[in-house]
Amino acid sequence: MREYEFVLADVFTERVFGGNQLAVLPDARGLTDEEMQALAREFNFSESAFVLPPDDAAHTRRVRIFTPDEELPFAGHPTVGTAAVLAARGAVRDRLLLEEGVGLVSVEVEGTFSRLTLTSPYETPDHYPSVTAVAKALSVSPEDIVETWYGGVGLRFCFVRLADRAAVDRTVLDRTAWLAEPTSGEWSRNLYVFAGHFKDGGRLYSRSYADMLGGAEDPATGSAAAGLVAAMAQRHGCRAEEYTLRIDQGVAMGRPSDIHASARARDGALTSVSVGGHTVIVGGGTLHLPD
Incomplete structure (x- = not known):
């Protein structure tokens, strides 16, 4: 019988049962790809994180992130939450370099607050989503939609800006x-x-319906926050050195999240984006797996 410790945490919140749920296995050595996927399905959170030794000894850890259905190259709340869990256990210092599918992700930890930084470029295609199709998909009127566009840093999203908070609350996928x-x-x-x-x-004020989660609503989406603040910086021609946003998400689900996002620029070009928030450790235990 093999034993694996796991930690349960709520990310992008300062209170228990808020934010986005996360399961972290601080030492996932020996697990197969199939076992990681099966465990993610067993926890049934939006994502679970599996921590491994780094491929490069100069880095802190390697982190693999799984939804109940697939592995992701990157996700915001698992990165922020995993860093906070490792720091709380005394396993790492206040700055981590995590190897993920998108490459190297830097995370700074101060107390319960963690902030990841990505240097991946902001991506956006030449075409835009159909306002009519988006309105139908979200069960709102086209007149409720201010604008739509595709964009992303690490993960891609269809961003939909609505007229007001009430319109956001009316959305039903x-x-x-x-x-x-x-x-x-x-x-x-x-x-x-x-x-x-x-x-x-x-x-x-936001809500997120992630296709990677089968269309389920996500209480906190750090990767989307990264794309959103990057898009704002791009719209301003990256003339300032830094742009910031605060995002409230998950309120309609009863799991309010508070996400801090920032983008930095130099000489008119985006250089990095950061996403941060608090993490609360809820509990944990031991998994018993057959040899």
């Missing part, structure tokens, strides 16, 4: 309608809706 839209899968089917002051220093 019709996944069948969204999957039926011929162009919805060309770049991303992950729908991220928001309203508020989309400007430097602004605060947004």
Whole structure:
């Protein structure tokens, strides 16, 4: 019988039972790919993180992230939460270099607050999502939609800016309608809706319907926050050195999240994006797996 310790945490929150749930295996050595996927399905959180020794000894750890259905190259709340869990256990110092599918991710930890930094480029295609298709998929009127676009840093999203918070709360995903839209899968089917002051220093109210989670609502989506603040910096021509956003998500689900996002630029070009928040450790235990 093999034994593996696991830790349960709530990420992007300062209170238990808020934010986004995460299962972390601080030492996943010996687990096969199939076992990691099966355990992610067993925990049935939006993501679970499996920590391994780094491929490069100069780095802190290697982290593999799984939804109940697939492995992801990167995700925000598992990265932030895993760093906080490792720091709380005294296993690492206050700055970590984590190897993930998108490459090296730097994370700074101060107490319960962790902030990841990505240097991956902001990606956006030449085409835009159909407002009519997006409105139908979200069960809102086209008049509720201010703008839509595709973008992402690490993970891709269909961003939908709505007129106000009430419109965000009215959204109900019709996944069948969204999957039926011929162009919805060309770049991303992950729908991220928001309203508020989309400007430097602004605060947004959001909801996220992640195709990678089968269309389920996600209480906190750090990877989307990274893409959103990068998009804002790009719109301003990256003329300032730093842009910041605060994002409230998960409120309608009863799991409120508070996400801090920032983008930095130099000489008119985006250089990095950061996403951070608090993590609360809820509990943990031991898994008993057959040899």
